[in-house]
Amino acid sequence: MVLLGPSGGGKTTLLRHLKRELAPVGKVSGMIAYKGRPLSDLPAELAAGEIGMVFQNPDAQIVMDTVWHELAFSMENMGYPPAVMRSRLAEIAGLFGLEPLLYRPIHELSGGQKQLLNLASVLLLQPKLLLLDEPTSQLDPVAAREFIQTLHRLNEELSVTVIISEHRLEEVLPLADRVLLLEEGELRFQGTPRDFVRQAGKEPDSTHRAYLPTASRLFLALQPDAGSAPMESIPLTVREGKRWLHSLDGIAAGKDTNAASGGDGSAVHTSRTLAGTAEGFRAHEDPASPLSPAGASRTVPAPSNELLLGCREVTFRYTKDGVEVLKKLSLSLYRGELLAIMGGNGAGKSTLLHVMNGLLKPQRGRVTLGKGITSGFLAQNPLLYFSYDTVQEELKQMAEYAGLPGERAEREISRLLEIFQLENLLLSHPHDISGGQQQKLALAMVMLLSPDILLLDEPTKGLDPGAKERLAALLGDLRSRGVSIVLVTHDVEFAARYASRCAMLFDGGITSEGAPAEFFSSNYFYTTVVNRMVRDLLPQALTIEDVMKTWPVFASRS
Amino acid sequence: MARFRFPLLIALGLFVAGLALTSALKDRHYMLLSLVLLAVTLLPLFLRLERRPLESRELVLLAVLSAVAAVSRIPFAALPSVKPVSAIVILSAYVFGAEAGFIIGAVAALVSNIYFGQGPWTPWQMFAWGMVGLTAGWLRNTWWMKKKGGMLAFGFVWGFLFGWIMNIWYLISLPDAFSWGLVATAYASSFYLDLAHALSNVFFLAVLAGGWTKVLKRFRKKYGLLQE
Amino acid sequence: MSSGFRSMHPSVAMVYYAGLLLFAALLFHPLFLATEIAGLTFLLVLQGQGRGLLRGLPFYLLMAVSVAVLNPLFSHRGAHILFYFMDQPITLEAVLYGLMMMLVLLTVFILFISYNYTVTTDKFMYLFAAAAPRTTLLTLMTMRFVPLFQRRLRQITLIQRIRGVDAGKGSLRSRMRDGMTLLKVLLTWSLEEALQTADSMKARGYGIRKRSVYGIYKLDLQDKAMLLLFTVSGWIPLFFWMKGYGVLDIYPRMKPMHLGWADAAMYASFCVFVLTPLALEGKEKWLWRSSRHSSYPSATLKKTGTRFMSSHLR
Structure with missing residues (x-):
């Protein structure tokens, strides 16, 4: 249950x-x-x-x-x-x-x-x-x-x-x-789960949809009459989703071939149609901007070419004869970016963030910050930041440390409180507020340093879907103010949706990087659920929105 | 076997005590006797811990405070006699009472010595820090202990007392030389170390007092812990 | 890796060290003390702990020597006056007594080095669990928390640097203050989490009835034999001690050391007690050495070796 x-x-x-x-x-x-x-x-x-x-x-x-x-x-x-x-x-x-x-x-x-x-x-x-x-x-x-x-x-x-x-x-x-x-x-x-999907399908804008597996969500998005669909046809897993998509595609391809040649809708035909669709999809998007999923729906300015932070051949180990956690790692960060760094467990993601923020000094190589550029770091565990008895004191001390004069500090704090919706908690103990609020408070404290670069360590860990979306909105807001964001995450879906660039950390170095669409579509396993489901049909689609955008094209062509 | 465990233990204890007494009276050899006496003073307090009703929350609380005290000793390992342990034990006892203070002090000594090495000093340290906690707990309701100055003075005094207790096990090995002169020499030689301990106690207490008691009291209130 | 004496049941080791401590405190005789020191040192070396012994030695020697020096300065008993120091007589007996006391202290120190290696605290606690279950539980929990807290403290130190709290910079005063702030963060955080630990204890039935004790240690035949041997060989010296043997009277004048049959029996039994673990350790060492040479073909040496060893793991 x-x-x-x-x-x-x-x-x-x-x-x-x-x-x-x-x-x-x-x-x-x-x-x-x-x-x-x-x-x-x-x-x-x-x-x-x-x-x-x-x-x-x-x-x-x-x-x-x-x-x-x-x-x-x-x-x-x-x-x-x-x-x-x-x-x-x-x-x-x-x-x-x-x-x-x-x-x-x-x-x-x-x-x-x-x-x-x-x-x-x-x-x-x-x-x-x-x-x-x-x-x-x-x-x-x-x-x-x-x-x-x-x-x-x-x-x-x-x-x-x-x-x-x-x-x-x-x-x-x-x-x-x-x-x-x-x-x-x-x-x-x-x-039952399928009942649940159907129920969610009946109320098109219910927030419950966020809880469904991706396959089901895609199903609901593409199947307008999902509310009355037969129970067994509702997909829950990638495999089921794929089977369902292919059955749809089979119908579409069937129509297509029927119209064109009256043939039998063979596999050859189908694949040709699909290839065409993929091209169409690219053609549709390419001229506007480098392909970024859901990019059109956001108002975030496109990243500029101003280099904020560069790592050049950074090598780091924790102890003298320990293993090298980072090996000759090179990475650059530009203004307005949201760079998502992914990688397995113990790949050194958190270490990289520490090094980037200057908390740890690499043994070899250099981390260079642009002129007058500062960075702020938000660790996985917000509790590490708190040492006072109320939210207010935490923020005040932080503003003091940041060197903000009294009046400006007040203004800055109240502005942040408003953005982070923490106004009602001023007198609470930082340990008594909820986990999400603690995260926001820690973020607000880091923001008091007015950093140009924000480094986030697994910010989506343990968040429910709604909270993730709110976090994404917050990050989008910060980006529109010109802050660059680097986040390390395991959350492929989150990265695919909101990052402007993704990088893979493996064996102490960056093995691949690129815009989400290219980055993920070249991966076989390490990619979004949607991509795994539709990659035969739409190799560049990463999110449901991508699919929905191109599906009508797909459907109309068929 | 299990049934005979307690009688067996008691018999063993009495036997060792007897040996110790004989050794002390016959050969003026007090080492064993001192250990037996220590065990006798520690025993009732640990028995009390075994017997009193204790919620799992309270047990974990004791473990956390002991562990924090033990951990606090590690970064200062390089500086002799600068040990925040005493200050932490005093504050814990101030909030949670004498028994808790004793247990925290004793367990912190035992566990931190896993890292510093167990030795003949372990029971003495357990005793000394246990007593720090016990006395702090007993005196916590006096008017002067409630004042910051009183608590600082208390910490200062215990800095010396601690050193003096630790000197005992050393002095015991010199039964024939025992004279006020020897005591004075021993205590004079450890004076600066004790002073460092006393001053660091005062300092740690001065820094910690407000913040830590607030934190601890908040917990006591929030979860109704260890109220006597 | 535990092997030899270290892999035996904790009660065996405990009896051994308790016995040695008892002897060190009771048998005030240079021969016995020297035997004990030699036995323990050799055991440490066999167990590969010679380095640890050397590291601790300067401090221990300083303590022990100071006793040897202080005793004649403050104790003036004894018949033979050697010379006067600042108008105080220094007697031969007091010097000898001081030297004896030095031996006692050294014995105890070396005993504890060996003890620290052989009887780890969790073994000690296992033995204690039956008599004091709650104290044991509390100690074990504290032992779990210490490495956890150390790691947390490192994290906190790293992160708090962002807000200007740094125990590694600034004046001594501000460093100590910052150090305490870090500890306070640790305390608050850990106390909050401890409540979850308590919940998990309760959820798993803590406190609903008397706890039983689970041990990974099993008292096998060899352990029992050893216990028996220790008991017998330990009783004999104790028995003679109660009869007045095995103690060197120094004051008012040192008695000549003479060895009668009783002393010989006592010493032999004492040697059996002290040296048995050594024999055990030595035997195992020798077995390993000989087996490495003969029984395994070199190609599979490593593999069979580790497998065999893992079956030896307690």
């Missing part, structure tokens, strides 16, 4: 109510029953053992110092005898492949491994029901996929009931039996 909905919609609260030990304090009415018994009447052991819960933050959940200790922790709590613990541990370690890690201290594990460990540790109590609160939001895509696959296996092979709240729906939704949409504490929808 998948729970979805915007942050603050009550997903966590609901999950916590299902886990008795963590039920939030407050007024409760109604009843929660587990196997026909009220949850509050269950014996403590049963409640703790049969209902397991995994949380969002992989690090914060771990209690003990080594892997085996952590695994044993839950069993020790239940007071199992050593023999039982030993056999269960062996079983789970085998299932999760944790054996080689067993004696490792926790801090040597990667985020994905930690989250798997958390899951394994809960499973040792052999729960019948697993509750997961955005378990993959802090993981990179590869680790997240692995985690979800493991969950799927548990569900299929051990028939564990899984209730998961997620923003990463591309992978989860196709696996779900049931989807629940929570908004403002209310259950807005309940049904």
Whole structure:
């Protein structure tokens, strides 16, 4: 079962109510029953053992110092005898492949491994029901996929009931039996994933569409009568989406060949049509500007040629005999750009940002800033920025440090507060506001330095679709004020939609870079879902908007 | 085996205590006795931790404060006797009380010595920092402790007391030479180190006091932790 | 990598070091102390810890020598006056006593170097878990937090530099102040996150009943045999000690050292106690060396070697 909905919609609260030990304090009415018994009447052991819960933050959940200790922790709590613990541990370690890690201290594990460990540790109590609160939001895509696959296996092979709240729906939704949409504490929808797609299709401008997998969204965008489409035809995955597109294309191609030669619509014909379409697509866009997806819909000025920051053959390592994280890396940044740097885990993306911001000094090579150009850096974790008791104090101190005289500081702060919608939080403690607000506050603090370059480390991590869009709007706004933005991200969709240039970091260097359309269409795997789906038909289309723009052309030609 | 564990432990403890006494009386060899006495003073406080009802939140809180105190010792490793640990223990005890202060001090000593090396000094450090916390907790409601000056003076005094306690295990190895002259020599030789500790305590407390108590109090209030 | 004595059950090692500490504190006799020092040093060298020993030695020697010097200066007991120093008699006995005390201190220091290597804190805690489960849990949690906090502190240090908080620059005063600001950020952040840790503990059933203890250590036959050996060979010297043997009386005048059969038996038993781990370590070393030469064809040496070793991992 998948729970979805915007942050603050009550997903966590609901999950916590299902886990008795963590039920939030407050007024409760109604009843929660587990196997026909009220949850509050269950014996403590049963409640703790049969209902397991995994949380969002992989690090914060771990209690003990080594892997085996952590695994044993839950069993020790239940007071199992050593023999039982030993056999269960062996079983789970085998299932999760944790054996080689067993004696490792926790801090040597990667985020994905930690989250798997958390899951394994809960499973040792052999729960019948697993509750997961955005378990993959802090993981990179590869680790997240692995985690979800493991969950799927548990569900299929051990028939564990899984209730998961997620923003990463591309992978989860196709696996779900049931989807629940929570908004403002209310259950807005309940049904199968395909039902959900159909429901969203009936209300063309509902915000719920953002939660659908890309294949379904494309389906809804191109199929005006989606609301009444037969259930099985609704695609959820890339494969299904591709099959559906090809069936559409088959019809189109059929028409085309019928009209032209009355032939049988063979494969040769089809491919010719497609090639034509692709050219048409390019021809359509090329003269206006270098092909940037959704570029027309934005008012951001085109990047100029003014060089703001250049890295020349930068080499960096953390310790004297450590590995070289960056190897002779060269990169330039121009005014008004939004450069998205992508790359696998541990490729050195964050290190690159640190080096670019001058927080770390490279051993070889140089980072040169244009004259009078300053840069601001926003780390993944906004909590790193806060050291005062209220939002106001944080901003004031920062303005002071930035050297803004009193009056200008006031003006600047209130301007930023307005942009970031933080006016009502002035007297709150920075740790008491929501994650999104913390991010905005940290960004506002960085903006007080009035940087010309903004360096962002994984700004979309853990954001719900709505928040991502708001962030994109914010970044667009900043760009229109002449700020260049560099962001490192795993979020291919985000980069494809909003970046003006993309670069791939691999093995310490930039291996490829270019405008999103060229960059992604040359990739086979590392590209957007839409592109993977339509690449045979429209190789340059990266987003649904791209497809929609060209599809009519495609359709009219056929 | 498990059933006999406690009687066995008690028997073992009594045996060692007996040995220690014999050794002290017969040979005037006090090393073992001092360790036994230390264990005896530490025991009831740890027993109290084992027995009292404790929420998981409170346990984690103790662990976090101990760990922060232990971590704070590491960057200052190069400067002898400049240890923010004492200041952190005092502030924690000031907010969360004597028992918590004792536990935080003792555990911080034990865990930080994983990085600095365990030795015969470990129990003494556990004792000394535990006592820092314990006394700070006991005195936290006095009028002078509530004033910044009082707390600073308290930190200053403990800077010396700490050094003096740590001198004991050294002095014990010289039972026959024990005289006020020796004590004076030992304490004079450690005077500058103790002074550094005392002054750094004052400094750390002066810097930390406002901010940290606010942070800690906020937590105590927000989550209703360790209220006595 | 643990092997030899280090791979034995923690209780064995604990008994060994507790015994050694006990002997160091009780057996006030140069022969016994020197044997203990020699045994421990040799064990450290066999375990490849000679470097650690050398690193710590200057500090330890300084401490120990200061005792040897201070004792005759302040203690004036004894029959043989060597000379006068600042109008105070310096006696031969006091000098000897000081030297003995130096030996005791050195023994204890070296003992702890060896202990630190063999009995890591988690082993110690495992032994403690039965008697003091909550203290153990608390200590283990703290041990987990320390590296985590160190990493966080590094991140915080890096990022706070953006807002001008830098513990590496400026006057000592401002550096210390900034250092404390960094710690405060760490504290606030970690306390917030700790609440999630507490939730996760509760979610996994902490506090609903008495905890049991899971250990990765198993008391095998060899461990039991060792425990037995330690107990027997440890009791004998203790027994003789209670009878008055094994202590060198220095004051008022040093008794001549003479070795009767009782002393010999006591010393032999003591040697068995002190040197057994050495024998174990040596045997393993020798086994490895000989097996490397003979039984494996060179082409597969590496592979079989590691596989074999992994089966030895505790």
